[in-house]
Amino acid sequence: MASLTRGNVLPVPIATTPGGSPVKFRLTLIGALIASAVLAGCAGGSDDAPAAAAAGTTTLTPTRTIIMVWDGLRPDSVNATDTPNLYALRQSGVNFSDNHSTYPTFTMMNSSSFATGSFPKTSGFYGNTFWTPPQGSANTIPAGNGASGSAQDYQDPVFTEDYAVLATLNTYYGGQLLLVKSLFATAQAAGLTTATIGKSGAAYLQDLGQGGVFLDENTVQPRSLATELQNSGIALPANVVKNYSGADAVTLASSNGNPTARAGYITFNTTAYDPNGTLTVAARDSADTTQGAPEDAANKYMLSVYTQYILPKKKPMLSLIWFRTPDNVEHGYGPGTANMKAGLRSQDARLGELIAALRANGMDNSTNLVVVSDHGHSSVSGPLSLYPLRAITPSASLPNGTAVNGSTSGTSAASLGAVNANGYSFSGDVRSADLLTYRGFNAYDGSGCSTSAMYGLDANGNPTLPVKTDANGALCGTVNTKYQAISATKTSNPTARFTVPAPGSLPANGIVVAANGGSDYFYVPSHDAATVQNLVKVLQQREEYGAIFVDSRYGSIPGTLTMAQANLENGKRQNNGQPDVVVSFNWDADTSIQGMPGIEFESVGGQRGMHGSFGIADVHNTLIANGPSFQGGLTLTTPTGNVDVAPTVAYLLGLSMPQADGRVINEALVTPASKSQPNVAASTVSSSAASGLAFELPTDLTGATKDASLAAGTYTINMAVKDLSVDGKTYRYFDYAKAVRK
Numbered sequence: 001m002a003s004l005t006r007g008n009v010l011p012v013p014i015a016t017t018p019g020g021s022p023v024k025f026r027l028t029l030i031g032a033l034i035a036s037a038v039l040a041g042c043a044g045g046s047d048d049a050p051a052a053a054a055a056g057t058t059t060l061t062p063t064r065t066i067i068m069v070w071d072g073l074r075p076d077s078v079n080a081t082d083t084p085n086l087y088a089l090r091q092s093g094v095n096f097s098d099n100h101s102t103y104p105t106f107t108m109m110n111s112s113s114f115a116t117g118s119f120p121k122t123s124g125f126y127g128n129t130f131w132t133p134p135q136g137s138a139n140t141i142p143a144g145n146g147a148s149g150s151a152q153d154y155q156d157p158v159f160t161e162d163y164a165v166l167a168t169l170n171t172y173y174g175g176q177l178l179l180v181k182s183l184f185a186t187a188q189a190a191g192l193t194t195a196t197i198g199k200s201g202a203a204y205l206q207d208l209g210q211g212g213v214f215l216d217e218n219t220v221q222p223r224s225l226a227t228e229l230q231n232s233g234i235a236l237p238a239n240v241v242k243n244y245s246g247a248d249a250v251t252l253a254s255s256n257g258n259p260t261a262r263a264g265y266i267t268f269n270t271t272a273y274d275p276n277g278t279l280t281v282a283a284r285d286s287a288d289t290t291q292g293a294p295e296d297a298a299n300k301y302m303l304s305v306y307t308q309y310i311l312p313k314k315k316p317m318l319s320l321i322w323f324r325t326p327d328n329v330e331h332g333y334g335p336g337t338a339n340m341k342a343g344l345r346s347q348d349a350r351l352g353e354l355i356a357a358l359r360a361n362g363m364d365n366s367t368n369l370v371v372v373s374d375h376g377h378s379s380v381s382g383p384l385s386l387y388p389l390r391a392i393t394p395s396a397s398l399p400n401g402t403a404v405n406g407s408t409s410g411t412s413a414a415s416l417g418a419v420n421a422n423g424y425s426f427s428g429d430v431r432s433a434d435l436l437t438y439r440g441f442n443a444y445d446g447s448g449c450s451t452s453a454m455y456g457l458d459a460n461g462n463p464t465l466p467v468k469t470d471a472n473g474a475l476c477g478t479v480n481t482k483y484q485a486i487s488a489t490k491t492s493n494p495t496a497r498f499t500v501p502a503p504g505s506l507p508a509n510g511i512v513v514a515a516n517g518g519s520d521y522f523y524v525p526s527h528d529a530a531t532v533q534n535l536v537k538v539l540q541q542r543e544e545y546g547a548i549f550v551d552s553r554y555g556s557i558p559g560t561l562t563m564a565q566a567n568l569e570n571g572k573r574q575n576n577g578q579p580d581v582v583v584s585f586n587w588d589a590d591t592s593i594q595g596m597p598g599i600e601f602e603s604v605g606g607q608r609g610m611h612g613s614f615g616i617a618d619v620h621n622t623l624i625a626n627g628p629s630f631q632g633g634l635t636l637t638t639p640t641g642n643v644d645v646a647p648t649v650a651y652l653l654g655l656s657m658p659q660a661d662g663r664v665i666n667e668a669l670v671t672p673a674s675k676s677q678p679n680v681a682a683s684t685v686s687s688s689a690a691s692g693l694a695f696e697l698p699t700d701l702t703g704a705t706k707d708a709s710l711a712a713g714t715y716t717i718n719m720a721v722k723d724l725s726v727d728g729k730t731y732r733y734f735d736y737a738k739a740v741r742k
């Protein structure tokens with residue numbers, strides 16, 4: 001086809017020869033560029049792209065674009081050894097070196113930013129996990145099943161990485177789960193074919209209106225696609241049978257199997273938390289080098305459906321492919337670990353397969369490939385001065401589990417080792433509902449009795465929060481349940497479960513915590529100002545917490561920023577989904593574990609890696625683009641964000657999204673919408689100071705042990721921002737928000 005745009009081709013996959021010289025590769029690419037320029041003049045429109053504009057005009061040719069999301073990919077994980085295909089793509093395309101994840105830096109928050117080009121102030125979406133408070137005199141809450149077919153609990157905060165949950169919520173919000181028109185809806189309205197593939201929830205949110213082709217780990221849509229795939233001998237996700245019933249029911253072929261089955265993480269047991277040596281806590285064996293990503297087989301299957309069927313048969317002009325890797329291996333084993341790097345290599349092989357498929361279908365010259373991560377990633381850890389790293393002594397034998405889709409699983413015989421500066425973290429977990437309840441609040445997170453190896457071990461091996469056993473079931477509801485909770489030591493009303501009361505039964509000024517990883521949401525349905533002020537003071541005094549954002553309705557509270565200042569306030573969700581307070585857990589960008597800088601506390605979950613904070617390692621994420629619409633060999637240093645991806649891709653498709661908060665990244669494009677030079681001004685937004693505080697060390701959950709090194713008792717927040725002004729509009733990018741205690 002005659003394209004006005006530069007015909008640079010995508011690099012050949014080189015996953016089979018890792019470590020290839022980038023210089024040599026660039027020369028190869030230049031040769032390919034010349035060849036494609038010749039071909040571009042004579043090739044007929046073999047890929048069904050809309051007709052190009054007449055030569056000599058500056059009208060943009062709508063160009064096929066694929067957005068590939070590598071969940072949790074840190075920019076400093078891209079290199080010639082672990083990600084050779086992506087490294088080559090970055091070298092020959094555009095590297096956006098100052099890209100920003102939307103805060104809170106969760107997967108589903110950024111899924112909504114990719115979908116709408118907007119922040120929650122505009123989209124109204126608060127994933128990953130948010131709470132839908134009972135509404136009206138009937139105390140109405142959503143109702144429906146999850147993707148696995150079982151009833152979803154909406155009394156508790158709900159985890160939104162599930163197409164069926166999102167569909168229920170969309171119905172609950174009257175079809176307005178996203179309050180603005182999405183990129184996919186915009187493309188479909190213009191008659192373009194779209195495809196969405198991959199991770200549960202994150203992929204589905206792109207096409208809530210179900211106007212395109214969709215495949216995730218649980219289902220396919222529309223129903224006719226299930227038949228098409230089966231008629232082509234292609235397996236379906238096993239849970240697809242839960243999506244359709246009656247005349248639409250799907251019967252799986254006997255050979256279907258479970259192509260999206262997930263292998264388990266290898267865990268090991270440590271008795272370190274138990275003074276009596278009789279209890280064990282499962283912890284992930286970060287020293288293991290054999291596992292790779294548990295979703296390798298699922299990702300390979302979903303990509304193969306795309307490359308073998310959807311791409312050649314449907315020829316989508318807009319696609320989004322979202323895979324869990326490397327996020328899953330970062331969560332399970334930690335950034336920088338051997339298994340995390342194994343996950344990077346498998347994900348890069350998927351990119352190689354995608355590029356090969358584009359070439360095989362004659363689409364490589366005419367397709368833009370945008371590789372982006374939803375957020376960065378950090379190691380879960382408290383300060384190493386309080387919680388030194390520890391070795392894990394590897395097991396000599398294989399884990400005891402059965403293999404799933406080719407990956408090992410189960411419990412290994414590895415054991416917890418001694419303090420070791422090159423070791424692994426056993427700290428960083430925080431349970432906000434427990435800390436608040438101990439201090440007299442009525443706080444609930446709906447997570448029940450639980451244990452984690454990540455609450456912290458000091459240098460002498462003393463646990464911050466020992467594991468206990470509920471012998472008679474009084475605390476946990478079932479006899480002999482293990483738990484960890486400081487609130488279980490209260491003399492009156494001891495508790496360890498934090499069950500959210502039934503709709504209509506929340507105590508006056510009760511607080512519901514939506515625990516989310518690197519940030520927590522706090523809902524105060526009474527909107528009682530004193531409760532919010534008291535909550536803020538606890539968060540300021542506990543050193544596990546960082547920057548605090550409070551709904552503007554509570555006025556000026558010392559030592560806080562308003563949620564509006566971080567684009568988190570949405571009037572339509574103010575009493576129905578938007579939290580009253582959002583807090584980032586504390587983070588440290590300079591401390592490294594396994595060679596990767598960036599640590600943070602997390603809501604308890606026993607993870608080795610986490611994101612969601614307002615820290616540098618979580619906010620600064622990966623954005624790389626390559627293809628005919630993008631300049632080549634460019635490192636773009638102007639600030640960009642995940643909210644800019646949708647408006648930019650819309651422009652590449654000949655469309656526009658004027659409702660988006662983000663911008664078209666013109667400075668990366670061959671044919672920009674505007675050639676105006678952006679002006680960038682960096683500044684710091686600071687809160688007022690809270691004073692008279694006594695800071696409490698993370699090692700003592702009772703709060704009795706104060707931090708003698710911070711005697712002034714003042715707390716402020718510094719939020720680093722960059723304002724980019726172009727064509728009469730200003731776009732704000734957030735670099736980080738940091739609590740400053742003195």
Ligand SMILES: [Zn+2]
Nearest residue numbers: 071072107374
């Ligand atoms: Zn993610």
